[in-house]
Amino acid sequence: MSGATTDAGPDRPGLTPPRDAVAPERHPDAPAPGEPLGAHYDHCFGCGGAQPHGLHLEATAGEGVSVTAEFTVQPAHQGAPGLAHGGVLATALDETLGSLAWLLRTIAVTGRLETDFVQPVPVGATLHLEARCTAVAGRKIYSTAVGRIGGPDGPVAVRADALFIEVKLEHFTDNGRPEEIRAAMSDPDQVKVARAFEVNP
Numbered sequence: 001m002s003g004a005t006t007d008a009g010p011d012r013p014g015l016t017p018p019r020d021a022v023a024p025e026r027h028p029d030a031p032a033p034g035e036p037l038g039a040h041y042d043h044c045f046g047c048g049g050a051q052p053h054g055l056h057l058e059a060t061a062g063e064g065v066s067v068t069a070e071f072t073v074q075p076a077h078q079g080a081p082g083l084a085h086g087g088v089l090a091t092a093l094d095e096t097l098g099s100l101a102w103l104l105r106t107i108a109v110t111g112r113l114e115t116d117f118v119q120p121v122p123v124g125a126t127l128h129l130e131a132r133c134t135a136v137a138g139r140k141i142y143s144t145a146v147g148r149i150g151g152p153d154g155p156v157a158v159r160a161d162a163l164f165i166e167v168k169l170e171h172f173t174d175n176g177r178p179e180e181i182r183a184a185m186s187d188p189d190q191v192k193v194a195r196a197f198e199v200n201p
């Protein structure tokens with residue numbers, strides 16, 4: 001007997017929305033479709049500009065609760081000769097899925113990320129990513145993403161399903177190393193990002 005659809009189902013444990021889940025709602029103050037989202041933290045390995053070997057992933061708001069993003073694989077991202085490391089590809093998916101937070105205006109962290117590696121991704125290739133939120137149940141945010149190579153309509157190289165969990169700003173301030181937290185809180189641009197998320201009716 002297969003085809004379980006409950007949250008605890010054997011197919012995708014923890015990744016199937018429960019029965020009381022609702023459709024995600026784009027926040028009225030979400031960035032307009034086509035607007036670049038920018039980095040949520042300059043030192044983020046996924047999107048920050050201050051990480052020399054980071055992914056420098058650039059995400060753009062899409063329609064509804066969706067985003068697109070691009071990431072070009074650098075030599076520093078290799079796992080095998082000339083090929084992207086799977087963990088780096090998972091990071092690209094995680095970062096793109098995480099960017100949906102800008103559309104929901106909800107601070108959330110990855111609870112679960114299930115990744116399919118469909119095709120090898122060479123160094124120099126640009127991964128064209130798309131993510132969308134599929135459902136929300138209380139603090140649980142369900143989403144899915146694909147990454148294509150050779151162009152936005154190219155073949156799928158990676159895909160992922162994720163469960164993000166809504167958290168308060170204190171998740172970071174209570175758990176992060178104090179020196180980075182202090183530096184972030186004294187950076188007006190960073191405070192602006194944090195405030196934008198805090199005011200979530």
Ligand SMILES: CCCCC/C=C\C/C=C\C/C=C\C/C=C\CCCC(=O)SCCNC(=O)CCNC(=O)[C@H](O)C(C)(C)COP(=O)(O)OP(=O)(O)OC[C@H]1O[C@@H](n2cnc3c(N)ncnc32)[C@H](O)[C@@H]1OP(=O)(O)O
Binds near residue numbers: 015040097107167172
């Ligand atoms: C000062 C500077 C601030 C800067 C930031 C400011 C704003 C920026 C915000 C957003 C930025 C925009 C873009 C972000 C882009 C990319 C970010 C990348 C994302 C990451 O890379 S982020 C790092 C990796 N991430 C973690 O570091 C999480 C570690 N973890 C925990 O911190 C806890 O584990 C937590 C909080 C997840 C839950 O803990 P908790 O105590 O709050 O909640 P609890 O356990 O009760 O779970 C509630 C319900 O979720 C279910 N649930 C939980 N976990 C599950 C799992 N794994 N599988 C299946 N179900 C799960 C439970 O079963 C329950 O379900 P139910 O309600 O049905 O019972």
